[in-house]
Amino acid sequence: MAVIESSTDVVLGGVRGGPAVKTLRQDRWWLQPVVTVSILTAFVVYSTWSAFNPHNYYVGAMMHRDLISPFFSPCLASSCVAGSKIGFALSGWSLSPAFLILIFPLGFRLTCYYYRRSYYRAFWWSPPACAVSDGHAKYTGETRFPLLMQNAHRYFFYFGIVFNCLLTYDAIRAFHQPGIGFGVTLGTIVLTVNATLLWLYSLSCHACRHLCGGSLKTFSNHPVRHRLWKFITPLNENHMKFAWASLIFVALTDVFVRLVASGAITDLRLF
Numbered sequence: 001m002a003v004i005e006s007s008t009d010v011v012l013g014g015v016r017g018g019p020a021v022k023t024l025r026q027d028r029w030w031l032q033p034v035v036t037v038s039i040l041t042a043f044v045v046y047s048t049w050s051a052f053n054p055h056n057y058y059v060g061a062m063m064h065r066d067l068i069s070p071f072f073s074p075c076l077a078s079s080c081v082a083g084s085k086i087g088f089a090l091s092g093w094s095l096s097p098a099f100l101i102l103i104f105p106l107g108f109r110l111t112c113y114y115y116r117r118s119y120y121r122a123f124w125w126s127p128p129a130c131a132v133s134d135g136h137a138k139y140t141g142e143t144r145f146p147l148l149m150q151n152a153h154r155y156f157f158y159f160g161i162v163f164n165c166l167l168t169y170d171a172i173r174a175f176h177q178p179g180i181g182f183g184v185t186l187g188t189i190v191l192t193v194n195a196t197l198l199w200l201y202s203l204s205c206h207a208c209r210h211l212c213g214g215s216l217k218t219f220s221n222h223p224v225r226h227r228l229w230k231f232i233t234p235l236n237e238n239h240m241k242f243a244w245a246s247l248i249f250v251a252l253t254d255v256f257v258r259l260v261a262s263g264a265i266t267d268l269r270l271f
């Protein structure tokens with residue numbers, strides 16, 4: 001049987017580091033990088049502002065509440081407002097208490113495999129999208145400093161788990177309202193949703209999935225790890241969604257606590 005060979009010449013004209021973005025794509029491929037840049041920039045600007053403004057991050061007994069912003073929890077400095085400390089206080093720390101802790105959640109996000117893909121594309125154009133020419137002449141991967149640091153992701157994952165436990169504790173504690181007792185308010189719901197999304201983000205992490213089921217030759221000899229891996233895998237498929245939802249919601253939680261603490265809004269009691 002004769003084999004008919006045909007070919008279509010496709011000339012992108014794009015080489016790594018071309019002077020301008022080159023592509024044959026006709027769709028709005030640029031939309032995703034634009035959205036990524038917008039959301040990540042807004043988050044970085046807001047979280048930096050919040051960290052530099054250590055006021056109104058805690059709603060305490062005066063308002064019959066126990067709500068702390070996730071950007072300031074655990075509050076470890078001796079300058080932390082009454083009620084927000086967890087029993088341990090670092091004396092002599094004159095900067096914002098947020099700076100003592102933010103490196104861990106930020107390091108976890110920054111080195112996340114999903115976010116790497118997003119911000120390499122959106123900010124560094126390496127490449128901006130599939131089938132769009134790269135904005136840089138050379139590609140050295142993550143083999144040198146500073147990108148070599150991305151390999152620390154699995155260690156940030158462990159810290160992330162510790163922070164999730166602490167934020168879960170904050171959410172549970174919020175259900176006990178000083179001077180009132182047990183109750184559900186908008187604030188308790190906000191803190192609970194925030195902790196839940198952060199758990200979903202962490203549990204769906206690729207490092208977590210590898211921890212559960214990686215480096216095994218057979219699953220049959222490791223039934224517990226196999227079960228964990230099967231539980232984690234569907235979460236892992238949705239990691240991108242959890243990454244964005246938890247990022248946006250953690251900032252909204254900070255906004256909510258600040259608004260209540262400043263008296264701009266009241267924390268509605270449901271029952």
Ligand code: FES
Pocket residue numbers: 108112113114115153157201202204205206207208239
């Ligand atoms: S891969 Fe995204 S948090 Fe680990």
